[in-house]
Amino acid sequence: MRKFVVFGCAAALVLFASASAFAGGSKEQGNAAGGQIVLATNNAPEGNGIAQALRQWGQMKGIKVEIVDAPYSNIYEKEVLDLSQGTGLYDIVLLDDPWFTQFAENKWLTNLTPYFTAMGQGGLSSDFIDKSQAICKYPYASGLIYAFPAVGNAQMFFFRKDILAQYNLPTGPATWDDVYNVGKKISDSGGGNLYGYALRGQQGNPVVADFMPLFWSFGAKMFSDDFTQVTLNTPQALNAVNFLAKLVSIAPPGSASFDADQLAQYELEGNVAMMINWPAFAASFSDPTKSKVVGKVGYSAIPSEATIGSSEIGNWLAAIPAAAKNKQGAFDFLQWATSASEQKDMALKFGNPPTRKSVFADADLLAQPQFSYFPVLAQAMGNSTPRPRIANWNEVENTFGIYLSKVVAGTMSPQDALAGAQTDITALMKKAGYIK
Secondary structure (H helix, E strand, O other), rough: OOOOOOOOOHHHHHHHHHHHHEEEOOOOOOOEEEEEOOOOOOOHHHHHHHHHHHHHHHHHOOOEEEEEEEEEHHHHHHHHHHHHOOOOOOOOEEEEEHHHHHHHOOOOOOOOOHHHHOOOOOOOOOOOOOHHHHOOOEEOOOOEEOEEEEOOOOOEEEEEEHHHOOOOOOOOOEEHHHHHEEEEEEHHHOOOOOOOOOOOOOOOOHHHHHHHHHHHOOOOOOOOOOOOOOOOOHHHHHHHHHHHHHHHHOOOHHHHHOOHHHHHHHOOOOEOOEEEEEEEHHHHHOOOOEEEEEOOOOEEOOOEOOOOOOOEEEEEEEOOOOOOOOOOHHHHHHHHOHHHHHHHHHHHHHHOOOOHHHHHHHHHHHHOHHOHHHHHHHHHHHHOEOOOOOOOHHHHHHHHHHHHHHHHHHHHHHHHHHHHHHHHHHHHHHHHHOOO
């Protein structure tokens, strides 16, 4: 078994984890007859929805509930500190999908199969989208179940329907060549106020997440299937990075510092025609208090090129730590919180996309403008690709992101960026034990 070493000095970490876990947390009191459930979650809409559901559950069941919330990067640190030491501070952890392999591979999570068996169930409901179920299993798709798919997420292609209709693309571009060719015409005639394409170029996760659908569309892969080789030194990878550099030429200046929020703002102001982004921003484009493009934004699948386009999936997963003190209570809550009725409620209250097919098809939701993107998102999740299922993905992503951001900034050539990434990521994979 590979060991992905994250921290040293165990005694100090236990103290730090104990202190930080309760900083900023809040207790919702009930009588103690039903035990206690402690949730660690990010303080964003997807996490807030799960937290509110737990509060409701606690009131119904008469149990103590504690919510430990923090921003994205901080909640990852808190969860790693607790789970790696087995201190059992949390009964439920909300995980971003790319963290899952690290947690499962290090045996930090509870195998949920016995709990499903005890209820006479074979596993996760078939109502969950297949790709959402696959990322809850270790090994990927074929292994044991270690999480529930709590909140749906996969990238979509956003485009201005009114503008692309002028170029005979009313339903969006089919290929990346379409994106560039039409985007160049839009930028050339936009006078610096309208750009053909916007991209995330910020180092680390932003640029890598934005780039991977393009990378896959060109037939490129980062690793061999068994992760024993880094495969960035290929013609397909070079074609993809060369195309990224072309997209920069039709994008707003300063793209090397952009994250998803900047892209959404360009779209809200009506200054960009096309981009890849996450569905969390979709509702704001239909809000006249925020958007200058109400009714003008369309959604489609990722464009194709050498292969069929594929979105990057990024569900939020809810898991039970191996050292959790109330595993049965946590499992019972997650069964309820990820039910169709609760996912519909979280969509209405928090805008959280579901992971269940039936909720994506719910007539009440589809009748509301803010959920008009649901059919495209359901298709995107069904045709999505996960980030590589390796325990050290955070390190690999950060390294790849540094090189890609330099390409976006124009300070490094695609050839040099790929050569540097090939060398550095190979070293990381050897350190983690994937490459001998």
